[in-house]
Amino acid sequence: MAKTVLVIDDDPTQRRLLQAAVEKSGFACRTAPDGESGFTTATEAGADVILLDLNMPGLSGMETLERLSERIPDVPVIMLTATSGIDTIVSSMRAGAVDFIVKPANPERVVVSIRNALKMSSLTGEVKRLTRKSEGGMNFEDMIASAPSMRQVIRLGQRAASSDIPVLILGESGVGKEVIARCIQGASDRAGKPFVTVNCGAIPENLVESILFGHEKGAFTGAVSKSLGKFVEADGGTLFLDEIGELPLDMQVKLLRALQEGEVDAVGSRRPTKVDVRIISATNRDLAEQVKSGNFREDLYYRLNVFPVDVPALRERKDDIPSLVDFFISRFNVSEGRDVTSATDETLRMLCAHDWPGNVRQLENAVFRAVILAETSQLQPHDFPQISGIMPEMADLPPVPARSEAANDMQAVPSDGYATAAGPVGIKDDAGELRTLSEIERDVIEYAIDFYQGHMSEVSRRLGIGRSTLYRKIREYELDQQNEQKAG
Numbered sequence: 001m002a003k004t005v006l007v008i009d010d011d012p013t014q015r016r017l018l019q020a021a022v023e024k025s026g027f028a029c030r031t032a033p034d035g036e037s038g039f040t041t042a043t044e045a046g047a048d049v050i051l052l053d054l055n056m057p058g059l060s061g062m063e064t065l066e067r068l069s070e071r072i073p074d075v076p077v078i079m080l081t082a083t084s085g086i087d088t089i090v091s092s093m094r095a096g097a098v099d100f101i102v103k104p105a106n107p108e109r110v111v112v113s114i115r116n117a118l119k120m121s122s123l124t125g126e127v128k129r130l131t132r133k134s135e136g137g138m139n140f141e142d143m144i145a146s147a148p149s150m151r152q153v154i155r156l157g158q159r160a161a162s163s164d165i166p167v168l169i170l171g172e173s174g175v176g177k178e179v180i181a182r183c184i185q186g187a188s189d190r191a192g193k194p195f196v197t198v199n200c201g202a203i204p205e206n207l208v209e210s211i212l213f214g215h216e217k218g219a220f221t222g223a224v225s226k227s228l229g230k231f232v233e234a235d236g237g238t239l240f241l242d243e244i245g246e247l248p249l250d251m252q253v254k255l256l257r258a259l260q261e262g263e264v265d266a267v268g269s270r271r272p273t274k275v276d277v278r279i280i281s282a283t284n285r286d287l288a289e290q291v292k293s294g295n296f297r298e299d300l301y302y303r304l305n306v307f308p309v310d311v312p313a314l315r316e317r318k319d320d321i322p323s324l325v326d327f328f329i330s331r332f333n334v335s336e337g338r339d340v341t342s343a344t345d346e347t348l349r350m351l352c353a354h355d356w357p358g359n360v361r362q363l364e365n366a367v368f369r370a371v372i373l374a375e376t377s378q379l380q381p382h383d384f385p386q387i388s389g390i391m392p393e394m395a396d397l398p399p400v401p402a403r404s405e406a407a408n409d410m411q412a413v414p415s416d417g418y419a420t421a422a423g424p425v426g427i428k429d430d431a432g433e434l435r436t437l438s439e440i441e442r443d444v445i446e447y448a449i450d451f452y453q454g455h456m457s458e459v460s461r462r463l464g465i466g467r468s469t470l471y472r473k474i475r476e477y478e479l480d481q482q483n484e485q486k487a488g
Helices: 012-024 035-044 061-071 086-095 107-134 148-161 177-186 205-213 249-261 287-293 298-304 318-336 345-353 359-373 401-409 437-451 456-463 467-476 479-487
Strands: 004-008 028-032 049-053 077-081 099-102 167-170 195-199 238-242 278-283 307-310
Touching: 004 012, 004 035, 012 028, 012 049, 012 107, 012 456, 012 467, 028 035, 035 049, 035 061, 049 061, 049 107, 061 077, 061 086, 077 107, 086 099, 099 107, 107 318, 148 177, 148 307, 167 177, 177 195, 177 238, 177 278, 205 249, 249 298, 287 298, 318 345, 318 359, 437 456, 437 467, 437 479, 456 467, 467 479
Parallel strands: 004 028, 004 049, 049 077, 077 099, 167 278, 167 307, 195 238, 238 278
Antiparallel strands: none
């Protein structure tokens, strides 16, 4: 979805000009006529970049900047002013602004500044994410999991984090089981301690014992030095046993003993080593069925399956797809030096209609490829050829889940008009007479602006009129003044 730019300026002409420049470049735009309403909009409705006028009556631009820096420090702010004094620029930068533009603002200069701010924001966010991941500090706030089916997962994860209870994460391959395990650690008392991952299905059978429990020098052919093993590496922290269902039966016995006794026997060692490790395991298999078939020990199953967390497949949480796409675009922009701003609505509709058998991992790889091959600033359906080739006609695709919720608020369509979220817009007045075309047109335009949240490019496209015509009618019907009164 398009990034949102918030314009805070007391001059209505400047707001319209900046809004036009912002929307022409493919961004969504919100506006506010003063610092107070701008601060409220930024903190409640949200924004990815803020254009802030320095000189405004009431709450000044500098005061607004200080408030924004305290409440939403990660949102970049670009200052706008008619003066270019060095003292003013330095003061703004020290207060947290990322750029400074002198009015009258050149549209191309504004767009370049916005893109640079988004790049810097993405880079900063990725550095923080990688730092938290490497330091074992990820938590559930880092997860993109707003879909209803994920709420129970978050609740269970938060409860599991309050103790050292063994957790078994269940789910298809690629749903993000390791991410959940890292968040459990990051929300627990073991945050910042080692988080060691072992893929039990990727270890050669003859090396499983050595890798898990360690070995002494000379314990077997090729053991030229001592190895501590994963349990000792994770001492004080968390050991994540991925694909636990792939572990050989003889190793399951030794793993059970290590869990029961809290100590491990390295290969060739004469005495066990005490360890303090929190165990989180994961599998995409049905362990209960494996127990019945004799491929998994029943006693180990009950030892691991104390606190199960079942993670839904991506096809069951499609509400999260738009946010996941935005997140992956930002990440790959940073790592690959690309400049993709978002995905088009048509692209998101297509991605949300796909079943994603490979789950989040498949979506991540698809976005990676699309970002690399994209020829425009927005990802198009043809940037996903393996998916667009098997999709039905675009008209037959369902709407983007995140936007379809608005449709639930629509009232029943009256016989003499159509429904809006605020009530019917009829073609007859209270006396039962037909209303004038200008009255109906005014209400339709007002409704369209509200429905598309002020995205004027979308409003003009849906109404089938040009942007200049739309702005002329907004001025003619004084809708811009009405919106200013609402914002105030």
